[in-house]
Amino acid sequence: MRDRFLFLALGLVLGGPAQAAPERLVGHGGPVKAVVAAEEGGRVLTAxxxxxxxxxQISDxxxxxxxxxxxxxxxxxxxxxxxxxRRAISVSDDGTAIVWDLESGKALGRFGETPVKALDVEVSPDGRLAAVAKWDRRVLVIDLETMTLVSALEGNRDRVNAVAFARDGSALYSGGGDGSLRRWSLPLPDKGIAPHGVLREQGWGINVLRAVAGGVVVGAVDGSVLVVSDEGEARELFRFERPVMALARSVDGSQLAAGAGDGQLRVWETGSWEERKAFLNDLGPVWGLSFDVEGEVLWLAGLDDEVYSLPLTGPPRALPEPKEQPRRFHLREGLGPGAREFQRKCxxxxxLTPDDANRAGxxxxRLFGRRAGSLPGYPYSQALLDSDIVWNEETVAALFDHGPDVVTPGTKMPIQRITDPGRRAALVRFLKGATGGLAPGADRGLKE
Ligand code: HEC
Structure with a gap:
């Protein structure tokens, strides 16, 4: 709060032209994990x-x-x-990386190897390679020209959270749960083990990495932001109170931004490493950060479905107050037990309305009486499309008694069970009342 006012005061003194970036990107049906602005053309990608x-497409x-x-x-x-x-690559909890054609919106290729989370993706400065950080302790390297997986780098002793290519293309850095910062020399050998060394060992896990001239910036679980040179010398730039969750470098390399789990956010000049700005995101953790091309706007993603723009020059714009937001994670008062289950878990x-609001599911x-996988327009998994389950009190209860992975194997609904029969029954009762009656054409034999 204090930082917000400080920033406001500073902005009034400095004045300057208003930024043209829209205040927010509205359209996701869930929290936003990452945001990245294109280096040209005014486009932004969000995950x-x-x-x-x-x-x-951002215009004015x-x-x-x-x-x-x-x-x-x-x-x-x-x-x-x-x-x-013209293309993009994304990584997911489903363990895969997908290469997309951005004109048609179609997937061109999919890489994964194991169904273990893929957390971070980076593209080499020459645009030829992509590196993917996986929780199976490996770094996948994809050749983007031949669209083939060229390497799976092994060395990290725990899950890999972050990867970064050196600015001069000479190396790939990786870091993760084991706290070691590894540096892999490029180009990788055609065969055999890729040569690499540990640049730094530290007690705390590494969450995020961002390359800068001559080295790499590390964001760690203990809240520290460290600038580590290629000789392994580290300098602590800042220490947040909570884990560092996001790092961004401006296109020209002159600014670095870091965000933490408590919503604190800092921006530095990279030459002097002097702090330029400080913000507080009252809405919660900072998960994604990206500078616009000019380095005048910072895009901010986190627990909310909307992405916000923070002008770094000109008159400041306050971040929204938490009360403005539909905080689905915060339980409302006075809910019955079934409504609480729904609110917390679903x-x-x-x-529960005709509009799915772009949510994941x-x-x-009108669930009751509906055949599984039958809503037009929703991209179901093959498992649900092929299922002949009809949703009723028994089948919905069974879904959470045994778990979606057992009742509908191959589904993309996450593994979850509600083992307490009372809670399960309360959820089903709530859903019956709150889903707007039987599906059109449903079998009248269903229990009302
Ligand atoms: C993390 C996201 C997520 C959560 C949490 C979640 N679901 Fe789902 N759900 C999905 C997705 C995705 C699908 C589509 C599955 C598919 O196509 O395989 C789905 C499908 C379903 C279906 C089948 C619908 C149909 O049209 O056939 C039901 C019923 C369902 N969910 C109920 C629930 C309930 C009740 C809860 C809470 C206890 C819940 N889900 C929690 C993501 C979720």
Whole structure:
């Protein structure tokens, strides 16, 4: 709060032209894990918990959602532009990386190897390679010209959270749960083990990495932001109170931004490493950050479905107050037990109204009497399309008694069970009352 006023005061003194960026990007149906602005053409990509990648066209004060890229079977964690902005690559909790054609919105290729989370993706400065950080302790390297997986780098002793290419293209850095910062020399050998060394070992896990001239910036679980040179010398730039969750470098390399789990946000000049700005995002953790081409606007993603722009020059714009937001994660007062179950366990992915609001799952409106996988327009998994289940009290209860992975194997609904029979019954009762009656044409033999 204090920072917001400080910033406001500073802005009034400095004045300057108003920024043209729209205040927010509205269209995702779930929290946004990553945001990235193109280096030309005014486009922005977003990766969301709603299983989709968003492609946005920004012009003056307007943002248009050009495509929702559908193909991942779980939350999308990160995304990057390729090929001069004509393609993109995204990574997901489903373990895969997908290469997209941004004109048609179609998937061109899919890489994964294991169904273990893929958290971070980076493209080499020459645009030829992509590196993917996986929780199976490996870094996948994809040749984007031949569209082949060229390497799976092994060395990290725990899950890999972050990857970054050196600015001069001479190396790839990786870091993760084991706290070691590894540096892999490029180009990788055609065969055999890729040569690499540990630049730094530290007690705390590494969450995020961003290359800068002569080294790499590390954002760690203990809240520290470290600038590590290629000789392994580290300098602590700042220490947040909570884990560092996001790092961004401006296109010209002159600014670095970092965001933390408590919503704190800092911007530095990279030459002097002097702090330029400080913000507080009252809405919660900072998960994604990106500078616009000019380095005058910072895009901010987090727990909310909307992405916000923060002007770094000119008159400041306050971040929205939490009360303005539909905080689906915060329980409302006075809910019955079934409504609470729905609110806590389902509402992040499902609505109860005819509109699915772009959430990860289909709307549950008129669920009872509906055949599984039958809502027109929703991109179901083959498992649900092929299923002959009809949703009723018994089948919905069974779904959470045994779990979606057992009742509908191959589904993209996450594994979850409600083992307490009382809670399960309360949820089903609530859904019966709240989903707007029987599906059209439903079998009248269903229990009302
Ligand atoms: C993280 C997101 C997520 C959460 C949380 C979630 N679901 Fe789902 N749900 C999905 C997705 C995605 C599908 C589509 C599955 C597919 O196509 O395989 C789905 C499908 C369904 C279906 C089948 C609908 C149809 O049209 O056939 C039902 C019923 C359902 N969910 C109920 C629930 C309930 C009740 C809860 C809370 C206890 C819940 N879901 C929690 C993502 C979620």
């Amino acid at each position: 969301s918990f709603d299983y989709a990648v968003g492609l946005w 004060s307007e943002a248009r959602l050009l495509h929702r890229l559908i193909g991942h079977d779980a939350a999308v964690n990160d995304v990057a532009f390729l090929a001069g902005g 509402s992040v992915c499902h609505t 289909p709307t549950l409106y």
